[in-house]
Amino acid sequence: MAAGFLARERTIAPPGWSRWLIPPAALSIHLAIGQAYAWSVFKTPLAATLLPGNPNAGVLTALPFELGIIMLGLSAALFGTKVDANGPRWAMVVASSCFVGGFLVSALGCYIGQFWLVVVGYGFLGGIGLGIGYISPVSTLIKWFPDRPGLSTGIAIMGFGGGALIASPLTTQLLAAFGGTGQGATAAGVGQTFLVMGIIYAIFMSVGWLLVRVPPDGWRPEGWTPPTTGVLAGKFDVSARNAIRTPQFWLLWVVLCFNVTAGIGILERAAPIWTDFFGAGAAAAAVTAAAAGYVALLSLANMLGRIGWSTTSDYLGRKNMYRGYLGIGALLYLTITLTTNSSPVIFLICSMLILSFYGGGFATVPAYLRDLFGTYQVGAIHGRLLTAWSVAGVLGPLIVNAIADAQIAAKVEGPARYTTSFIIMIVLLAIGFVCNELIKPVADKFHEERSTATTGAQA
Amino acid sequence: MTTPDSTKPATNTLVIGIIAWLWVLIPFAYGLYQLVIKIPALFAG
Numbered sequence: 212m213a214a215g216f217l218a219r220e221r222t223i224a225p226p227g228w229s230r231w232l233i234p235p236a237a238l239s240i241h242l243a244i245g246q247a248y249a250w251s252v253f254k255t256p257l258a259a260t261l262l263p264g265n266p267n268a269g270v271l272t273a274l275p276f277e278l279g280i281i282m283l284g285l286s287a288a289l290f291g292t293k294v295d296a297n298g299p300r301w302a303m304v305v306a307s308s309c310f311v312g313g314f315l316v317s318a319l320g321c322y323i324g325q326f327w328l329v330v331v332g333y334g335f336l337g338g339i340g341l342g343i344g345y346i347s348p349v350s351t352l353i354k355w356f357p358d359r360p361g362l363s364t365g366i367a368i369m370g371f372g373g374g375a376l377i378a379s380p381l382t383t384q385l386l387a388a389f390g391g392t393g394q395g396a397t398a399a400g401v402g403q404t405f406l407v408m409g410i411i412y413a414i415f416m417s418v419g420w421l422l423v424r425v426p427p428d429g430w431r432p433e434g435w436t437p438p439t440t441g442v443l444a445g446k447f448d449v450s451a452r453n454a455i456r457t458p459q460f461w462l463l464w465v466v467l468c469f470n471v472t473a474g475i476g477i478l479e480r481a482a483p484i485w486t487d488f489f490g491a492g493a494a495a496a497a498v499t500a501a502a503a504g505y506v507a508l509l510s511l512a513n514m515l516g517r518i519g520w521s522t523t524s525d526y527l528g529r530k531n532m533y534r535g536y537l538g539i540g541a542l543l544y545l546t547i548t549l550t551t552n553s554s555p556v557i558f559l560i561c562s563m564l565i566l567s568f569y570g571g572g573f574a575t576v577p578a579y580l581r582d583l584f585g586t587y588q589v590g591a592i593h594g595r596l597l598t599a600w601s602v603a604g605v606l607g608p609l610i611v612n613a614i615a616d617a618q619i620a621a622k623v624e625g626p627a628r629y630t631t632s633f634i635i636m637i638v639l640l641a642i643g644f645v646c647n648e649l650i651k652p653v654a655d656k657f658h659e660e661r662s663t664a665t666t667g668a669q670a
Numbered sequence: 671m672t673t674p675d676s677t678k679p680a681t682n683t684l685v686i687g688i689i690a691w692l693w694v695l696i697p698f699a700y701g702l703y704q705l706v707i708k709i710p711a712l713f714a715g
Contacts, residue, residue, distance in 0.1 A: 229683045235690035242694060370694075376701035380708075418693050422686070497711060504708030511705060555712065 219298030224424035230355040230432070234363070236422040237348030238370040240303055243412045244310055244344045245374015247283075247337075248510055250276040251482045252382045252503060253401070256391045260398040261326045269483070269616040271326070273608040275317070275333040276479050280604025282338025284597040287346050291594040294343060299351040303420035306344030307413065313337025314409030321402030333405075345371065346594065348419070354426055358435045365518040365574060372514035372570045379506045382408065383499070392499070448585035453657045454592045459583050462646045467576055468599035468606070469643035470536050473544065473636045474569025475607035477562055478513070480615070481506045487615075488552040488626050505559075512563035513570040520571025521578070529579040533647045536568040536575075541640035548633045551626035573600075583653055610635055 215221070253275075258268035265271065294302040316332025319325075348367045356363035385407055386392040391400030454460045477484060482502035490498040524532040543561040550557050576596065581589050611632045618628040 227683060229687055232683065232687050232690055235687075235694045238694040239690075242698065373698065373701070376705060377697050380701065380704035415693075415697070418690060422690055500708060500711040504705065504712050507701070507705040507708060508712070559712065 217297070217301040217304055219296075219301070219425065222298050222300045222423060222425050223427055224430075228424055230426070232422055233348075233352055233355050233424065234366050236303075236419045237352055237367040239416055239419040239422075240306060240344045240348050241367050241370030242374050242377060243416045244306070244341050245371040245510075246378035246408075246412070247276065247279055247341060248372070248375035248478060248513065249378035249382055249506060250279075251479055251506055252379055252386070254480075255482065256386055256396055256401050257321075257326070257329065259396050260391070260401055261321065261324065261329070266620055267616060269480070269612040269619070270609070273479055273612045274330045275337075277605045277608055278330060278334025279313075279338035279341055280475070281601040282335055283341040283345060284599070284601030284604070286339045286342030287597045288594040290343055291346055291591060294347050298425060299347045299423045300420050302343050302347035303416070303423060306340045306347060307416040307420065308340070310337050310340030310344060310416070311409045311413040313340060314405045314412065318402040318405035318409065321398045321405060324398055329405075342597075348423070351423060351425060356432075358432050364577065365521055368521075368570075368574050369514050369518045372517045372573075373510060375510035376507055376514065378408075379503055379510065381411075383503045393495075447653075448659045449583075449592075449653055449657050450659055451591035451595065453659075454584050455595060457653050457657055459650050459653050460592070460596070462650050463576070463579060463583070464596060464599045465646045466533055466537070466643045466650075467572060467596060468603045469639040469646075470533070470540070470572040471569060471600055471603035472607040472610070473540055473640050474513075474566055474572075475603055476611040476632065476636055477565060478509060478569070479608040480611050481509055483615070484611075484629065487624075487628055488558060489555055491625060508559065508563060509566045512566040516567030516570035517574040520567065521574035524571075524575045524578060529575055529582055530647060530650065532571065532575050533579070534644065536572050537640045537644040537647060540565055540568045541637045541644070544633050544637045544640065548630055548637070583650070585659075 254269075254272040257272045258265070262268045262271055290302075313333045313336040316336060317329045320328025320332060349364050352363035352367055382404060383392075385404040386400065389400040389403040389407075390397050391402075391404050449457070482505065485502040485505040486498050489501065493501075520532060520536075543565050547558060547561045552558065577589065577593050580592050580596065584592055611629065614632045614635075615628045618631075
């Protein structure tokens with residue numbers, strides 16, 4: 212158990228503590244760890260300075276991001292119970308330490324020319340920070356906003372999606388200031404960028420663990436009583452142990468995995484994709500600026516999709532939303548594949564919608580799980596489902612980068628580098644669409660006795 | 671039983687709240703500003 216300042220008991224809110232102080236605490240964590248979505252800005256400088264002439268630079272520079280996403284899923288699944296036991300302050304301090312530590316180790320790796328340290332630092336250590344940081348504010352917000360769970364979790368999850376909006380221009384400017392990019396770029400310049408960003412995030416995230424509080428036992432918003440009927444009341448409960456024995460869990464696992472794979476494939480290689488599609492004949496500085504803007508636009512779409520589509524799912528239903536994410540997503544990929552670089556506007560609209568569906572998929576899945584398995588152990592089930600994110604974090608970038616590297620080696624130029632990988636994405640989305648159609652209500656034999664579920668939920 | 675570590679009166683909560691929201695909204699506004707000024711570059715050339 213955490214002791215002293217970090218102990219859960221020390222974070223119980225005093226009388227008069229406003230619950231509206233919790234969203235900025237959560238945002239200070241999620242806006243920071245959402246930096247992961249701006250990883251692609253680091254790819255070209257790392258390839259140029261630490262991996263010059265390496266034909267597998269595309270795949271190699273994706274490794275820190277891929278490992279980070281793997282560790283995000285694993286640490287969310289493994290440490291979920293510990294986070295609940297030790298409280299949000301402990302979790303936020305651990306998350307901040309790991310995330311910032313990842314930047315510092317990466318900086319060291321750049322200074323001494325060891326790329327593997329960037330992989331271990333940013334990917335492994337930073338990835339643990341991502342996972343613990345991701346789940347901690349979400350569960351705390353749910354406790355403070357039982358009357359508005361969608362709004363509260365939407366704010367935090369939107370913050371995670373919007374982190375790149377800050378990190379993308381910040382990284383670009385720091386890399387330019389420290390000589391980590393452009394003519395004569397040095398690994399020390401990239402390292403200095405990692406170092407300064409680590410310090411900035413350490414300060415920024417401190418507000419999260421200083422401000423976060425948990426509500427006292429039995430606390431309710433003024434004038435609010437828990438609903439006894441309707442969707443929010445829940446119809447039945449399934450334990451986490453039973454949930455993973457149901458076909459519904461694994462069908463949804465595939466749905467989430469392939470929906471994330473489709474989005475992450477573009478996201479992780481966003482800057483190089485823009486350069487390959489629209490960089491021919493343009494000045495290097497202009498292309499770099501446009502690519503950074505493209506990364507930021509994707510981040511905005513990802514962020515808006517989280518709160519927008521998740522809110523819409525309350526009216527249209529979870530299954531219908533995933534029909535859209537997967538079905539329309541496949542059509543959007545087909546449009547990009549067919550129109551290639553003929554219109555930047557069409558390309559932007561399609562890729563932004565794909566990324567909004569990616570974000571929407573993340574934000575809608577807790578409600579989908581609640582619909583299928585009830586509220587009894589939905590957090591633990593969610594943690595297990597996030598392993599789909601880990602798999603997708605490898606699958607998406609691997610498909611896009613491996614094929615792009617092979618195409619580059621074969622002297623293929625422009626959008627044609629991505630045709631095969633985009634077709635694979637269409638197939639994956641189609642498979643996900645079918646899996647979503649196969650999801651039916653969970654069989655009675657997996658339901659918990661209501662008394663058991665109630666006791667367990669209060670434990 | 672351990673007491674909560676914050677004993678500041680509720681009136682201070684408003685000030686803390688304003689600072690906390692500015693803490694996250696100012697960087698976010700910076701990100702949005704950087705986004706807006708980059709949009710023309712996406713369509714140049």
